[in-house]
Amino acid sequence: MKKPVILLALTASLLGALAGPALAAPRLGAQSIIVNPVPTTLQARVWVDRDPSGNGTPTYRVGEAITLYTSVNEDAYVYLFNVNPDGSTDQILPNRISGSNRVRAGQIRAFPAPSDRFTFDVAGPQGLNRVLVVASRRPLNLNELSTYSQGESFATVKPTTTPGFAQALSIVVNPVTQPVPQQDWTSDTASYTVRS
Template identity: 55%
Template sequence: MKKFLMIPAALLASSAFAAPKISAQSIIVNPVQPDLSVSVRVDKDNTGQANPVYVDGEAIRISTTVSRDAYVYLFNVDATGTVDQILPNRLSANGGNFVKANTTVTFPAPGAAFTFNVAGVGLNKVLALASLTPLNIDQLSSFRTAQDQFATVTAKGQDQLAQALSIVVNPIPQNSWVSDTAFFTVAAKTPVSSGSLFVGTNVRGSQVILNGRTLGGANTTYSGIAPGTYPVRVTAPGFADYRTTITVRANATTNLNVEFSVVTAPAPAPAPVANTFTLTLRSTVNGARVFVDGSEVGTIQNGVLNISVARGGREVVVLAPGYRAFVGQYNVTQNAQVNITPVR
C-alpha cells in the first residue's frame, strides 16, 4: 500500500533560501555550509564510509557525534523502502536525541536492556539530521499509541523521506542544520557463496566503483560479492580514472592494487546548457510545491507554473496539503504543457 505525506499549508510558503538538495547518496543535503557538523556510523565501521554486512536478525549499534550541542534525528531506510525512526524514541532517556558538543550517543546505549536487530535483506541507509533547535516532525512521524516505543513514519522510501525533511527544515535558518549518511547491507541468514574485494591505492580519497555501483573508499575490504567477473573503476582526486576487470571467487578475497601517477589536466569549463525547453504545468491547486529531479523549482500560481528544463527524462513531483503526492515521468524533447490533477 502506498502512503502519501500530507503537508500543512503553513509550510508551503516559498523560501528565499536555496532548497535542500535531494541526493541518492546522502538523501538530503544542506546547500550551504552550516555552523555545525554531524557524523553517523554503525558498529562494524567506525569510519562511516564503508558498507559493512550484517546477517538478518543480527544486533547493530548506531552512533552519532556532533560538533555543537544539537538535536539529532536518526532514520533508517531499508531495502524495501520502509523508513524507521530510530531517534527520538521512548526507550532512550529523554528521547535520546539531544547530543552535547563533541560527544557520541550510541543506540542502543551500552548496558541497555534491549537490542536493535536488523531485518530485511539488502542495502540500508542510516540518515542523521542534526539541528541547533528542535524540529517539528509531527507531520512526518508519530507515536500512534501510548505503548509505542518507536514512532511510525508516514514516508515510504528515501525520496519521500527527503522531500518531507526538506519541508521540516525549511522554516529554520539554513546554517543551523546538517546531515550525514551511513550504509550497511543485510545478508540472508544462509547466504549464497560469496567473495570479497580489496582495492588498495596510494591516493587518499579514492573511490571504488564495481559494475557501476559505488562501493565506497579504497583500502577497504568489501565482502558479500557474488562470484563473477566485473568491471572496476577506481577514481582519485586529480588523477585519471583507473579501469580494469576483476574476477571474484567464492570464499576468497580478490586483491587489486592501483598506483596513481598520471595527473589529469583540469577539466574544461562546462559549455552553456543547450536544448532547454519550457514545461508549462497547469493545476487547480494553487500554492502546490513543484520539484523537478529532486530540486524545488517553484509553486503553482494562478493555476500555472512555467519552468525551463533540459532535454531528456525528467521527474516532476507536486506536493500540496490534503492531496497525495503527484509523481510524473516525462521525456522532454520540445516545449510542452502538462495538466496535473492531484488526488485527495
Template identity: 50%
Template sequence: MKHFLITATIAAAASVAAAQTTPTISSQSIIVNPVKPDLQVNVWTAKDTTGTKVPTYVAGEHITLNVKTNQDAYVYLFNVDGKGNVDLILPNRFASGENFVRANTTKAFPSQQDKFTFDIAGPAGVNKVLALASKTKLNLDDIAQFKADQKTGFATVTVSGQTGLAQALSIVVKPLPSKDWVTDVAQYQISSKVATPPVPTTTTTTSWKSTFQSTLSLRETYNFYANQLKAQGYVAGLSTTSPGQMTGDFTYEQGVTAKLTVKRRAQSMTYDVVIQRQTKS
C-alpha cells in the first residue's frame, strides 16, 4: 500500500512537471511556449496578411492590427517600439476593447466600432506586436493597470523594454498548463525617411504652434494631431477642409475646448500647425 502511494505521488508530480514548462525568452519572438499546444494564435498588420514580413509605415499613417485564434481564448496585444517603449493595445477601454476572442474569428484593432484611427507616430525603427493567447484570463496587474484617473483608453504599462516585458510575462504564464497558452509576433518598420511631426505638449497651454517640413499629406498630418488630442481625452467635433488647410473643433471635460488648424504652404511641404485651447468661463 505504501509503495502504491509513493508511486502515485511520484506519477502525479511528474504529470504536473510535464504540464508546466518554463517559457523561453527569445530576442526574435519575445516569449515562446517551448511546447507546441493545440491552441494557436496569429497576429498581423493590414499591410502583411501573412504576418511574416516587415511592412513599412510612415508617421501619420493608419495601422490596423489583426489577431485570430483557433480556440476561444483571451488575447493580450503588446507593442514594443524601436526604443523599447511598451504599450498594451488589447485589452483597452474603447468600444472594441474586450480581449475575449472566439475561435476562428478575426479581431481587428481599431475595429469599425471605434471612432478613431490608430496612427503611427514614431520613433523610427522596428516595432514588434506580441499576441499572447490564454484559455483563462490573466492577471497583468504587475505589468499594466487601468488607473482611476486614466485619461486615455489604454492602460499604464509599468515595464519597459522587450526583455523586461518577456520576464514579466514569464512569471504570469509559468503557472499555467503548457497547453493553455501560446504567442505570436508580427513586426513593422517605421520609416526614418519621413519626419515625424512634432508632438504637442499635453498641458493646458493656451496656444501651441509648430512649423516643420514633412512629406505627409495634409490629411495625414491633420489626423496625426487630431489623434494626439483624442489621446489626451478630447472628443472630435466639426472639421472643415479648404485648399491647403484643415481645421477641427474638439471638446474636453469641464468646458475646455480646442481648435486644431493645419496649414500647408503653397507649393511646399512646410506645415504650420496651431492648437488653441480655451476654457469657458
C-alpha cells in the first residue's frame, strides 16, 4: 500500500481576519489557521508523538514516521489537516481507511492508529509544519474543501494556498445554506519542523 506523505507548514505569517458576515465570522490567527471568535465549551487538542504538550516544535527528518494525536472534551466530529511549507494542505481525517472521524469525549485517537495498514512518513520540503484539528458537534460538509479521486484513500484539498484553505474552511464552518452554530466548533494547532 502506498504510504501517505505528511507535509505540514505555514508560511511566515498569516493574513488578518477573513471577510464574512457579522463579528462572529471565523478568522485567521497567528497561532492557528482558523479561529472561532465565539466562546465555546467544546475543546480540542492536537499534538505529535514527539511533543505530547502540543506547545513545542519538535524536529523530524525526511523519511521518519510521525504519529498525530487528538482528543476532545465532549463527543465531536474531528477533522485533521496538514498545512505544508508551500501553503498547500493535506487532509488526514476523514479518510477511507481510518474509520469514523467521530471521537468520544476523553478518548485519545492516534493517526495512524496502531491497527491502520499505513504509516505517515515525513517528506520535504524542509520548514515549519502545522497540524490543524477542527472539532464540531455536528458533521461538516467538506464538499467545497476537498474531494476523493477514484480509488484514493485520502481526499485532496482543493485550495492550494494557506489563505485559500482558510477561506474555504471558514465557509465550511459558517455556511450560508446550513449554518453551523459558532459555539458548536473549535480548532487547535500543533507544529513541527522538517529537516533533511
